[in-house]
Amino acid sequence: xxxxxxxxxxxxxxxxxxxxxxxxxxxxxxxxxxxxxxxxxxxxxxxxxxxxxxxxxxxxxxxxx
Amino acid sequence: xxxxxxxxxxxxxxxxxxxxxxxxxxxxxxxxxxxxxxxxxxxxxxxxxxxxxxxxxxxxxxxxxxxxxxxxxxxxxxxxxxxxxxxxxxxxxxxxxxxxxxxxxxxxxxxxxxxxxxxxxxxxxxxxxxxxxxxxxxxxxxxxxxxxxxxxxxxxxxxxxxxxxxxxxxxxxxxxxxxxxxxxxxxxxxxxxxxxxxxxxxxxxxxxxxxxxxxxxxxxxxxxxxxxxxxxxxxxxxxxxxxxxxxxxxxxxxxx
Numbered sequence: 001x002x003x004x005x006x007x008x009x010x011x012x013x014x015x016x017x018x019x020x021x022x023x024x025x026x027x028x029x030x031x032x033x034x035x036x037x038x039x040x041x042x043x044x045x046x047x048x049x050x051x052x053x054x055x056x057x058x059x060x061x062x063x064x065x
Numbered sequence: 066x067x068x069x070x071x072x073x074x075x076x077x078x079x080x081x082x083x084x085x086x087x088x089x090x091x092x093x094x095x096x097x098x099x100x101x102x103x104x105x106x107x108x109x110x111x112x113x114x115x116x117x118x119x120x121x122x123x124x125x126x127x128x129x130x131x132x133x134x135x136x137x138x139x140x141x142x143x144x145x146x147x148x149x150x151x152x153x154x155x156x157x158x159x160x161x162x163x164x165x166x167x168x169x170x171x172x173x174x175x176x177x178x179x180x181x182x183x184x185x186x187x188x189x190x191x192x193x194x195x196x197x198x199x200x201x202x203x204x205x206x207x208x209x210x211x212x213x214x215x216x217x218x219x220x221x222x223x224x225x226x227x228x229x230x231x232x233x234x235x236x237x238x239x240x241x242x243x244x245x246x247x248x249x250x251x252x253x254x255x256x257x258x259x260x261x262x263x264x265x266x267x268x269x270x271x272x273x274x275x276x277x278x279x280x281x282x283x284x285x286x287x288x289x290x291x292x293x294x295x296x297x298x299x300x301x302x303x304x305x306x307x308x309x310x311x312x313x314x315x316x317x318x319x320x321x
Contacts (some may be wrong), residue, residue: 007108008085020112028116029109029111029114030116031116032152034145039149041148047110047214050094055109058108059106059107059116060105060106060108060116060153061084061105061120062105062106062115063084063090063105063267064081064082064103065080065081065083065103065104065133065220065271
């Protein structure tokens with residue numbers, strides 16, 4: 001299944017958001033997620049199933065003013 | 066200075082962006098004496114995981130973080146970013162920016178009020194980046210904000226305080242509300258001026274980060290903020306349009 005991760009196309013196996021994050025290399029990272037522009041809280045990552053063509057945003061702390 | 070549930074020791078808040086290196090950032094934060102630093106959220110690459118390294122540096126500093134919604138141009142973007150920040154940083158504080166103009170980075174005050182209302186109702190403690198407009202300020206307070214962050218000048222411009230009268234009017238109108246000048250301050254004298262006017266604090270980033278010696282500049286800003294606040298407390302003299310001799314004229318010898 002193809003999704004868009006942070007603006008770039010990625011191939012992942014079918015499954016929930018939690019599994020996708022592990023597969024994409026974000027295990028144990030301090031991150032927040034949004035699917036198709038909607039925030040997905042950490043405690044809902046197991047319930048959210050990704051679909052072909054979904055846009056996944058993964059953000060983390062960064063310098064800011 | 067008390068903001069929301071926190072008693073802050075320093076009236077200087079420091080941004081964490083644009084420093085020459087993480088080591089300089091660390092030393093600058095220490096030199097500034099700031100107990101609050103601003104941070105943001107950006108896309109994380111799973112290969113370099115740069116955000117994780119940055120986060121561990123910030124945590125090691127033992128300061129409070131104030132996440133921002135910088136770069137957001139709509140209410141939805143700002144509100145979503147705030148929710149993400151609350152989860153990642155574990156704080157209900159949010160420096161709310163809804164940018165309305167790409168050149169001046171002036172806030173979209175209509176979107177700002179709307180987003181502030183949504184976030185305050187959702188339990189956030191909102192620090193709104195706003196202008197010196199009193200009507201907007203009133204609406205932000207009605208929305209639930211308990212601190213206001215008027216700009217001094219456009220973000221990163223270093224121009225100082227472009228509307229001293231406007232800031233003075235804000236101070237007079239909202240005497241019990243913490244006012245923190247956010248954006249546009251270029252040198253320590255600008256910060257001193259803000260505090261002399263009765264502003265409660267200043268948020269500085271570029272002026273420290275892009276200085277030739279950021280650590281030295283952080284120290285200079287720390288001193289400037291203390292001097293400005295001490296001057297405000299000591300009640301500055303009123304200016305006069307004409308000269309007023311400081312040496313007594315009584316007793317002047319007749320020498321002609």
